Amino acid sequence: MIILEIRQLKTFMSIVKLGSFSQTAQLLGYTQSTVTTHIQLLEKEFNTVFFERFGHQLMLTTDGERLYEYAEQITKLSEAAKNELDHFDIPKGSLILGIPESVCMYYLTDVLKEYVSLYPDVELKLRLGIGSDFRNLLRKNVMDVAFFLEKKVKDRDFISEFLWAEPIVMVAAPNHPLTKLKRVKVQDLTGQILVFTDSISHYQTVLEEYLEKSSITPRTILEIGQIYTIKQFVKSQLGITILPLAAVKTEIEAGELVALSWQGIDLDTNTYIVHHKDKWLSLPIRAFIKLVRERLVE
Missing domain, CATH: 3.40.190.10 (Periplasmic binding protein-like II)
Structure with missing residues (x-):
């Protein structure tokens, strides 16, 4: 009997999208050994190998490609079921944010503290960086929301909301x-x-x-x-x-x-909050965006 853990599948999908165990560990807030263990447990359950290396390049095996198709469907159904059964009352699940260091330190500290206090069942993960770092992660759907410090966000596949001018x-x-x-x-x-x-x-x-x-x-x-x-x-x-x-x-x-x-x-530049136009806005995401608007936007 095969027993799957959603978090193992999410780890597997992140590795596929990022092409790296170490980057996946950094993004998801795990140690690299934890990421390795997640994949080893999956491979043990299915008695196969999902990744192989060619030099420095990480490649999916045929079984890995097949698992990825199912993993996408399983994780989407899991999120849908969770939100349906929770009746959208209390945010639960995970939220992965990309934030420039200055925005995090000088604007979002109190907001993040309040969010964690209000929604203790949300697993919050932060990645510091800049818009050019976050674009690829948003497009690969391994990051939920990001803050951009840019004059204007022109990407057609992103939905951006102006927050404040940044001298x-x-x-x-x-x-x-x-x-x-x-x-x-x-x-x-x-x-x-x-x-x-x-x-x-x-x-x-x-x-x-x-x-x-x-x-x-x-x-x-x-x-x-x-x-x-x-x-x-x-x-x-x-x-x-x-x-x-x-x-x-x-x-x-x-x-x-x-x-x-x-x-x-x-x-001078501006601060925007950004997500992919095709991103399904879960309750944790919507609750976070709402809190940012209430606390930081005049």
């Missing part, structure tokens, strides 16, 4: 030479050290393209993984950076950082 500021340490200028122009960035995030944000891309178009060459560009570390570098005069105002507002008000009077290309 972007260029900041430096108080005693940095650029703080003495009434206006900072693109040519003033010649020979400067720029400190950016290691994931290329929309506003960072805009600035880099503008520098290239203007034939301006910085001294170097440092790529740092976390906003906190970037701010510490800038405070120590190891360069200047551009970040959402929300991420540096406290330091500016405390006099630890100074917002430069940037006169170059417009770097």
Whole structure:
């Protein structure tokens, strides 16, 4: 008698979509050994092998392809049954969110805390990144909802809702030479050290393209993984950076950082909440979007 667990099937489907055990573990919030165990249990139940490797490429076997077809149907029926039997009263299930670090830290912390408190039966999973990271995951249906920091979301297969305007500021340490200028122009960035995030944000891309178009060459560009570390570098005069105002507002008000009077290309952006147009909006998804609107949208 074959006994299937829905979570094992969901793990299997995520591996197929992402092509990686490690990325699946990161997305679903499991250890890699847990992901491996899920697949081993499935293979033991069916007495077959679902994946094989050709070099670094992970490939489905013929039995894996057959299981995937059934897995899609089983998981969809499971979600439908769960919502029908729960009478749509209380959100249950899982919710996978993609959020830029600045949005998560400076806007969503209280919202996420409230959501977890209101809906303890929802398994909430977060992935930090940027819109370009999330697009593929939304299209593969391994991420439910994402926040984009972009001027405008133009993808025709996404439904996006504008949330708020996001000012972007260029900041430096108080005693940095650029703080003495009434206006900072693109040519003033010649020979400067720029400190950016290691994931290329929309506003960072805009600035880099503008520098290239203007034939301006910085001294170097440092790529740092976390906003906190970037701010510490800038405070120590190891360069200047551009970040959402929300991420540096406290330091500016405390006099630890100074917002430069940037006169170059417009770097300001917007925050959107996005999902795929074909995504079925489960109760956990709708409850989250509703809470975001109530708490963050004026």
